[in-house]
Amino acid sequence: MDGRFVPPIEHLFKNDPWWMNFFDNITTVQFDHRMAAYASLALALLNAVFARQTGVARRGWAIVAMVLCQVGLGIATLLYSVPLSVALAHQALAMIVLGMTVGNLRAEFPARPAARSPISFSSRASRF
Ligand code: HEM
Incomplete structure (x- = not known):
């Protein structure tokens, strides 16, 4: 940002109290969003690599591809000064x-199937 x-x-942290910067300071909000985007991409990559052991690798790589598209859309949103259509597409893709x-x-x-209780309604009913 600005060459850095x-x-x-x-x-x-130009605003007082300091925590208001996370809501009111455009520089801080943009920087946080950018860092969160990089972190999301890094986590998606890690998940895809480790997902190989759990058999859901394709889904993991699909998430990486979607996060990459989201990063691209986010950069387009910024470069074109937040046009409504691109910004809405960016939000919609975030939900996907x-x-x-x-x-x-x-x-x-x-989720593990719930253990069957010996006194559950169904087991008592089967006695009658
Ligand atoms: C997976 C979730 C998301 C990712 C990976 C992501 C990524 C990005 C990236 C990389 C940029 C470019 C910003 C820059 O380089 O400074 C950006 C911009 C932007 N994003 Fe997102 N974003 C996500 C979710 C959202 C959501 C949920 C919203 C709004 C509710 C949003 C609103 C914006 C706006 C308004 C911009 C452009 C203006 C600015 O940077 O201040 N993003 N996004």
Whole structure:
């Protein structure tokens, strides 16, 4: 940003109290969003590499591809000064990425079937 990877600290925390910068300071919000985007991409890559052991590798790489598209759309949103159509596509894709990651979580860690209780209604009913 402005030719630097990390903007000057006095720009990032120019508002008082300091925590207001995370909501009110455009520089801080943009920097946080950018770092969160890089972190999402790194985590998606890690997930895809480790997903090979759990048999859901294709889904992992699909998430990487979607996050890459999301990063591209985000950069386009910024370069074209937030046109409504591109910004809405960026938000819509964010929801798709979220849905895919939740689906991926369920595929990697499927819910265990609930243990059957010996005094459950169905087992008592079968006695009659
Ligand atoms: C997986 C989720 C997301 C990723 C990976 C992502 C990624 C990005 C990236 C890389 C940029 C370019 C910013 C820069 O380089 O400074 C960007 C811009 C932007 N994103 Fe996202 N984004 C995500 C979700 C969202 C969501 C949910 C919203 C809004 C609700 C949003 C709103 C914006 C806006 C308004 C911009 C352009 C203006 C600015 O940077 O201040 N993004 N995004």
